[in-house]
Amino acid sequence: MEMWQNIRIGKVEDEELNEGVFLTWNDLCVSVSISRIGSKNIIEGVTGYARPSELLAVMGPSGSGKSTLLDALAGRLDFSTRQSGDILINGHKQKLSYGTSAYVTQDETLIATLTVKEAVYYSAQLQLPDSMSKSEKIQIAEQTIKDMGLQDVMNTRIGGFGNKGISGGEKRRLSICIEILTRPKLLFLDEPTSGLDSAASYYVMRGISRQRGGRTIIASIHQPSAEVFSLFHSLCILSSGRTVYFGPANAAIEFFRTNGFPCPLLQNPSDHFLKTINKDFDEDIEHGLAGRMPTEEVVDFLINSYKSSEEYHKVQNQVAEICQQGGEILEKRSHANFITQSLVLTRRSSVNMFRDLGYYWMRSVSYVILALGLGTIYYNVDLSYRSIEERGLMVAFVVSFMTFMTVGGFPSFVEDMKVFQRENLNGHYGSSAFVIGNTVSSMPYLLLISLVPGSIAYFLTGFQPGFEHFIYFALVLFISMMIVESLMTNVAAIVPNFLMGIVVGAGIQGLMILSGGFFQIPNELPKIIWKYPLYYISFHRYAYQGMFKNEFEGLFFTDGINVTISGEDVLREKWQVEMGYSKWVDLAILVVILILYRMVFFLIVKTNEKFVHARKTSTSVLSKKSRQIMAKSLPASPLHVDILTNSS
């Protein structure tokens, strides 16, 4: 609570300067196993530190390991990697808990339909604790928007496909804005300026570096302009995962000069550094600059030179000193509670569904057209033998195709999942609140579709009159659409690729439709696979049979002369419906299937969350080499002993 009071407007920052985060990494290595090649080192023995109120820039050619270094420091490496070395926070091995650090990735996964203000407000309500009043949360959101210079576009929609919205630089600033609402002490930014022009890059970086509050900032950056470069306090230059330079940014020019690579007059220093160490186009350079040292050798020379430099020893001493000083153990900050988060997520999702034409509105129009089509094709069916077939076909179309059309919402589900994964990884809220928000927000739309196009198709066809019959029909349609939506969200959670997801989702539904007992009557279904288990697990079976019972029970059909057949006989003989239980049991089974699907969704996102968060602990174990370095550089002290023994 006290911690939150500190971040309220006007009560910043001096205390935080003292409470800032010192991050050190020593002899850090990251490798991946690659089949055929074996193990590949991505980061090799990198040592460095980041201090409060400072901006450390990580530079290097593409593929030099900048993002991997950031991921390792933030505890976000994926499971295919192996990591060794030490990462200590304030001299301790500790977890980066929610609210103490934030990570802004390269890709902006934002909700395109929201305005800048809404995106930040909703995020503030999700992230800031309930002990804060709504007005305080709004104040913090507004202040952060101003800090990032977004006040002029506050009411502009973020935009995306087909809607221009805010610019790339503004999107980048918005992503940062959302992550710094909790005033994290440690901020990781993966290429915050990629894709931006030099002016936009400067404004983004200036916005970040102007942030007060003793924040420690580590940013990977590709090619900063001279103006942006002047904002850096420290600089880490990597090449193939090895350190070419680490130290004060303004001393890097001198380092290159003393090693025989002076920065030409009027050349941007960062361009010069990258040009000197970029090996990717060595052949071209060799052709153009015959007689020059190959870049591979230049890089090796600079790496060795750095290792024997005064700067390297200073870095080691600084790391050892920080570890010796120690500091506070970071405490996890509190969120909004589960109920608030569920309500906010439901509201945010409803707003998005309402504004995103592709989510439900386009589908609703198609449903109305299809319902009119069904109603006119099977208009006012009578009680002749022929109508038995017509009623069956109408039910089959509604259950199979009208639910199948939910596949059309898949792109929106994928976008929702991306936003969830980013926010969940950054600790904004848990999977339970997301599943609730996602489920509840879709219900009114699906109910509307079941009632409006459902009633058009039902009454034009002249199905059984009576309120109870229509409500049953609409309920089966509603639950079936919710089941298909759940199926597609499950697919989106596992297969986040748009095309593959549609193919998988459509394929699963196709199999279930085939085995549901309409396109082949149950007794004729091949026993293996189609009958057991597909016929029993296909939700279509219960939807077909429930709707058949709803429609045929109580009716008598005639051949037009004198033979009549009861609806019950049609159900038993023609459709081979299970007559041992009522249509309400079929509906209840559909509800159970829906709950199961939603539980599966919850399990998928929960398992994913567990895996990701398990990795978010600081996995450092002091390596033998770094223990020796630290033992050499540190005088014996109780804390020193504590660090060394705890981590071995």
Ligand SMILES: Nc1ncnc2c1ncn2[C@@H]1O[C@H](COP(=O)(O)OP(=O)(O)OP(=O)(O)O)[C@@H](O)[C@H]1O
């Ligand atoms: N999980 C992984 N499996 C295999 N290779 C990987 C993995 N992660 C990273 N790499 C490889 O490690 C190298 C460094 O990747 P990284 O993304 O850290 O570089 P980068 O400097 O951030 O590049 P860019 O500037 O292009 O984003 C690349 O060659 C990349 O292909």
